Amino acid sequence: MIERESFARASLRRWRKRGAEVRQEAVKEALAQYQSRPKNLPLPSKRSSVMTARSPDRHHRDSDSEDSDEDSVTAEGSLGSSGGHSGSQGTPEVTRTPLLLPPPQVPTHGSGGGTPASSSGSSHHTPPHPMPPKQQQPLPPVPPHSLSNGGEEERRRREMTDVPDPMRNITSFSQPPDVTNNTSSGNARMPRDDRITRYSGPASSRQSSSDADSDGWRDALYHFPENWRGTGRWKVSNKIQQLLNTLKRPKRRPLPEFYLDDEEDLEIAANPKDPNAPKPEGMVMTPARGEQLVIPAGLPRSVEDAVYRYGSSSGYKAPVATVLDANGKLSVSLTYGKLLSRSQKMAYNLLTRLGGRGEGTVMPGDRVALVYPNNDPVSFMCAFYACLQAGLVPVPIEVPLSRRDAGSQQIGFLLGSCGVSVALTSEACFKGIPKTSAGEVVSFKGWPKLTWFITDHLPKPPKDWQTPPRHSDDTAAYIEYCTDKDGSVKGVVVTRTAMLAHCRTLTSACNYTEGEVAVCVLDFKREVGLWHSMLCSVFNGMHVIFIPYSVMKVNPASWMHMITRFKASIAIVKSRDLHWGLLATKDHKDVSLQSLRLLLVADGANPWSLSSCDQFLAVFQSKGLRPDAICPCASSPEALTVSVRRPGHGGANAVGRGVLSMQGLSYGVVRVDQENSLTSLTLQDCGQVLPGAMIIVVKLEGQPFVCRTDEVGEICVAGAAMGDQYWGLQGMTNATFRVQPLLPDNTPISDSSSFVRTGLLGFLGPGGLVFVCGSRDGLMTVTGRKHNTDDIIATVLAVEPMKFIYRGRIAVFSHRVLRDERICVIAEQRPDCSEEESFQWMSRVLQAVDSIHQVGIYCLALVPPNHLPKTPLGGIHLSETRKKFLEGSLHPANVLMCPHTCVTNLPKPREVHHDVGPASVMVGNLVQGNRLASAQGREMGLMDNDDGMRRHPQFIADILKWRASTTENHEILTLLNSKGQVATSLTCAQLHKKAERVGCLLLEKGHINTGDHVALIYPPGVDLIAAFYGCLYVGAVPVTIRPPHPQNLQSTVNTVRTVVDVSKSSIILSTLSVIKLLKSKEEKFDSGKKWPPILDTDDLPKKRLPSIYKAPTPEMIAYLDFSVSTTGMLAGIKMSHGAATSLCLSMKVACELYPSRVVALCLDPYCGLGLALWVLSSIYSGHQSILIPPGEVEVNPSLWLSAVSQYKVRDTFCSYGVMELCTKGLGSSIALLKQRSVNLACVRTCVVVAEERPRVQLTNSFSKLFSGLGLSPRAVSTSFGCRVNVAVCLQGASSPDPTTVFVDLRSLRHDRVTLVERGAPHSICIMESGKLLPGVKVVIANPDTKGQCSDSNLGEIWVQCNHNASGYFTVYGDDGTSNDHFSAQLVTGNTGETYARTGYLGFLRRTESVQADGELHDAVFVVGALDETVILRGMRYHPIDIEMTVMRCHKKISECAVFNWTNLLVVVVELDGAEYEALDLVPLITSSVLEEHQIIVGVIVVVDPGVVPINSRGEKQRMHLRDGFLADQLDPIYVAYNM
Helix, strand or coil, X not given: CHHHHHHHHHHECCCCCCHHHHHHHHHHHHHHCCXXXXXXXXXXXXXXXXXXXXXXXXXXXXHHHHHHHHHHHHHHHHHHHCCCCXXXXXXXXXXXXXXXXXXXXXXXXXXXXXXXXXXXXXXXXXXXXXXXXXXXCCCCCCCHHHHCHHHHHHHHHHHHHCCHHHHHHHHHCCCCCCCCCCCCCCCCXXXXXXXXXXXXXXHHHCCCHHHHHHCHHHHHHHCCCCCCCCCCCCCCCHHHHHHHHHHHCCCCCCHHHHCCCCCHHHHHHHCCCCCCCCCCCCCECCCEECCCCCCCCCCCCCHHHHHHHHHHCCCCCCEXXXXXXXXXXXXXXXXXXXXXXXXXXXXXXXXXXXXXXXXCCCCCCCEEEEECCCXXXXXXXXXXXXXXXXXXXXXXXXXXXXXXXXXXXXXXXXXXXXXXXXXXXXXXXXXXXXXXXXXXXXXXXXXXXXXXXXXXXCCCCCCCCCCCCCCCCCCEEEEEEEECCCCCEEEEEEEHHHHHHHHHHHHHHHCCCCCCEEEECCCCCCHHHHHHHHHHHHHCCCEEEECCHHHHHHCCCHHHHHHHHHCXXXXXXXXXXHHHHHHCHHHCCCCCCCCCCEEEECCXXXXXXXXXXXXXXXXXXXXXXXXHHEEEEEEECCCEEEEECCCCCCCCCCCCEEEEEHHHHHCCECCECCCCCCCEEEEECCCEECCCCEEEEECCCCCCEECECCECEEEEEECCCCCCEECCCHHHHHHHHCECCECCCCCECCCCCCEEEEEEEEEECHHHEEEEEXXXXXXXXXXXXXXXXXXXXXXXXXXXXXXXXXXXXXXXEEEEECCEEEEEEEEEECCCCCHHHHHHHHHHHHHHHHHHHCCCEEEEEEXXXXXXXXXXXXXXXXXXXXXXXXXXXXXXXXXXXXXXXXXXXXXXXXCCCCCCCHHHHHHHHHHCCCCECEEECCCCCCCCCCCHHHHCCCCHHHHHHHHHHHCCCCEEEEEECCCCCEEEEEEHHHHHHXXXXXXXXXXXXXXXXXXXXXXXXXXCCHHHHHXXXXXXXXXXXXXXXXXXXXXXXXXXXXXXXXXXXXXXXXXXXXXHHHHHHHHHCHHHHCCCCCCCCEEXXXXXXXXXXXXXXXXXXXXXXXXXXXXXXCCCCEEEEEEEHHHHHHHHHHHHHHHCCCCCCXXXXXXXXXXXXXXXXXXXXXXXXXXXXXXXXXXXXXXXXCHHHHHHHHCCCCEEEECHHHHHHXXXXXXXXXXXXXXXXXCCCCCCEEEECCCCCCCHHHHHHHHHHXXXXXXXXXXXXXXXXXXXXXXXXXXXXXXXXXXXXXXEHHHHHCCECCECCCCCCCEEEEECCCCECCCCEEEEECCCCCCECECCECEEEEEECCCCCCEECCCCCCCCHHHHHHCXXXXXXXXXXXXXXXXXXXXXXXXXXXXXXXXXXXXXXEEEECCCCEEECCEEECHHHHHHHHHCCCCCEEEEEEEEECCEEEEEEEECCCHHHHHHHHHHHHHHHHHHHCCCEEEEEEECCCCCCECCCCCECHHHHHHHHHCCCCCCCEEEECC
16 A cells, blocks of 8 residues: 555646647657757659659759769668678767677577577588487497397397488498588488488497497498499399388478477567566555446336337437538437337338348347448437347448458458348448449458348338347347457457446446437447447437537537537547547637536547647636546447546546656556656546456466556456457457456466456556556567557657648557567658658657657658548558558558668678688588588590591581581571571581681681681571681681660660670671661761671672681680670680580580480570570581570560470470560460460470579479470479580480479578478578589589588589680780689699689589489589679678569569668669559568568669660679669669668
């Protein structure tokens, strides 16, 4: 009692200041702290077409907008570095910089384990896998003497137990151990393919001599010859091999272990334990009991009896309800006599016309829906009481106006679960319901089939008709729907007993008497409006004046005018109505509130209702309003009325207010604060406990333990006037309506009565006063502290609300991202507010919330007026707003994301230990038994011994001449047009003759010398191939160049000009159409530069070359290969004659290419493997090539596949662009292709030529889509080539099936490779890039230290083979950089060998597949280009992974690309939609990337489709895009800078 009295004296005092002024003063003081700081926040840039409506006198200043990007570079750089870098130069002054606390170490089960984030700091430590509950341990060796008769059973048991593990050890004797998990933990679980030493690892297998003697029986049983392999030189049957593979394959991880949470460090960082946090110190509270309920004499026995009493007495003409029309005039009035007669009429017709058990019929006890608009309370009242008299259970719902109503689908689910088949409505309402062309009501999504019953113009019942007998009191009286935080709708069942008890309780608490006049502004179908205006009013014989919401919008003071006119003593309003009444100042002069004794504020539990009550009292106290008439109440759908302040209250503890510390409330503790403090919250009481009820406060989490007196918890109520259950949800009913509060000793506080959870958060003050400081639905737990949405709204409203936004149009909710709740604020801005003003207002809101609540706002968005989803009475539909925000359909006008200030639980930055050299890493791998990453294709010298080609010339030009003489009529090239017809066909002799004519042209007109460079600018076709060999015939070096595109002439002509200049081409060969294109635009685009001499090959001289040039050595350059890499670098490589021949030989043997084969090519023939396949491969191998230009596939997507089917092609090559065209363009044409007899069963290999990570999703979609045409999924594979070697991997004819693995995405950030199961969290699927070509050897090397990596490391792919390029060809010649790329040497391992650096990161994996020679297959997995990786916080991110995440964000994102800029991650997305949808993408992209990759996006650029540059191979040119972004050449729709 002493504590309670001191609390009362300190915190609850009569305070007559206006609450709004206090909150606004606090906000002003908080904002004043930021006035002197520099405003260095970058304004988001937006196209004028995206901007919302604005005042015509406002305009943009061009100079300011031009300088904004430059000014933002420094600011954004500092923003990006504030996420944990120690060397940041500064942080933005306008936002609160969070303190990044390192997450505490999480104890692990093993000695060397750790959480992924904690172990990722070391560059040579791999995060261990989650450990199984039990780890199998090897049995100890058995002494020989124990194998006697007595130990025979033990020996057999050991042999049976050890069967699976020695099968794993079989492989370990024929190959080095292949362990990817190089941690020192002995009990860490190893990946699937690497657990070969689980039974007896490298350390345990090396035993002493004594151990070997004692275990000799094991060695004799399980040791095998050194050359023994599973399917090697010993021939075994497939069944035996399958059995061995089954025994060798480890078991799947148990299900509980598979879903272990391995990101506990993020959870701990998101919920830090503050040692200085306040803790509750009071005593365990005792229940607060209301006074005894005294039922006044003369009250009706039930609610239905009240209708009979007042409707059949002498005062039957007394009005019960009056409604204002749209003009504010009294239009409809209902007397008690009419209520009785109409309700009986409806009850009779419901039971007779819909009686029986047919379709759409009702019987007593059935549920029926009441569908009436908010301006027709009279019809609703009649229907409601008709259902009570007929024994039906009414379910009041809102009128469905369209199929897209907010929450309409959830209402339909409620109707379906309640078994509602009949809906009652009025004739006027039924006309407004959407209907089909046939006149039937449309089927709303999720709704059951309803029979619509119009309650107007019904026949009268017979005089002898009696209402059915009353049901028992424990049956349902009505069902009231309520909405959860996530938008789900539940039906609260109120029994007849509870309904009667509630009416009696409210009558006693509010002192209702017969004949009183009440004014109701609330929704009469739910909660306070239903209880007071529909039930208590009729129960007490009162007269209610209903004011519809539509009237309130036009005349906000109409309810006060009705009080004045009718001298009403009761008004049922919300704080919104008080605020609207204050704004209608011109209507105040005729208002008199002297008759008002009860002003019931239905939402008095909201903290911001205090300011409305105080301001209303200050203005209208002079109009006769008494201070004791204002009565806030607290209510919930489950517990009905929780508490209400008594009208005419008096006494010491009748009214209370508390100035509480927001920081204490955020920890769930009640602490008194100073009145003028920035962080104080002033609460008003919600009255006392109702008569006959009992209130207790329980803890929010876990078991319902009783709170202490100074602790905030959930208010629970016990009494007769409570809801009974959730309809059809027994589990949730027990958790909400059957609560037994527990004392600290775990004993229930009461055995006789159970409590109902109200969903309200608060505490009890002195004298049983109830204080509510929030709701469970509005609770947001951010960084371990609790905040309430209403408190945030109150602070936002205090920041100049009337000037920029609408007061009542604010939505606050939380969104869980990266293991913590993030606060989002959505508001409707005024139409005359400019973008700059909006941005400044949002900045002030961030500062105010940060200063007052010590919490950051994650997203602040402003939408156009009347754009947020509304409830039927005009409020914001919060769950629908949240849903639209998360799905990207809210369409905001301005967005401000602040992840840098909110997200404080990012993983620790990676620490690179430079003192650990490559030799130490290699020794560590050897000690741990890790296999060094090295793989090799078949030896070139052992192949093709019977090939007749070895007896003929080895240079490619000589081979063409030889084929023209030996197989002159063999058709070798076939070019198809877009219609699938043969455009050109050449035999070996025809191609040879055409090449000779080109050579003559070069000698006669071009005066070419040996070694001169000739630019070949041709469209894809046979002319390019003939010109290529014509150059070789005369000793010239051909350079294939893509011709300029007519629709994008300027940029493509410049690219052609650059290649011609850099390659030092002395002559250009082309066709007449391309020559006209070059010369017609020469002066316009090339700044006066002239082309080299151009020769037209359309009209060639019919002469023969006297002799064909033969290169003296294989090292001489055969041709130059120029292309633009994915990093945007134009690079030309030199291919020698020997390399060209070696490349053709490798592809011939790998793909089994012979003269009888037919190969279809749908590639660009200008660079890389596409050039080799078009120009070289068919000449060398003699097979027929079906040439299909990719441009023709754009016209006819089915061209390629139809040609493959027509020519029965076994091997075909394409690009990702072609595959994507077919997948998108032929998705709905499979049946049509079947009718055309397109059959792809003949395809053996379909290889995608690429220089990137395989696109698994695209290849799988292609395989599934065309499997109906006979395409085998095993046929689709990818290849890998790069600048230094155009063909490293290629799926051959007899190669094993392509292997896919699932890799932990987090380990890749630390250059580690950890295999996981399919479907594991943070896993990505990577497909191997084909089989290594014969003669190719690759190693994985650290790109920085040049040390050889193990299989568990991600490193750069280095390649060694005969068809490596000779070096780069640049305009400056060899400047030394080519030595590093083409002559790299390892610093560990075999340091004498020379490799070429591909510039791509990848890893090797020894698979279970077996090659033709019996060897196990080593698969090469390409992860991404080294130059494109994004290094943030010490970790390496691959753009393709982030881009895949972004592409999944929103359906309107057609393409995206990411790159790094000043330590910020920049995301560029193409919007395939309207420009007003651009800002929807910003929150989705930020949240998705943060959730999946744990990095913060710095800049988001929304552009039009086609802006992201893509090369001919379908690869993104990210560095080109970066240059365009920095040069401001992207013409973005919107640019968002995340703070």
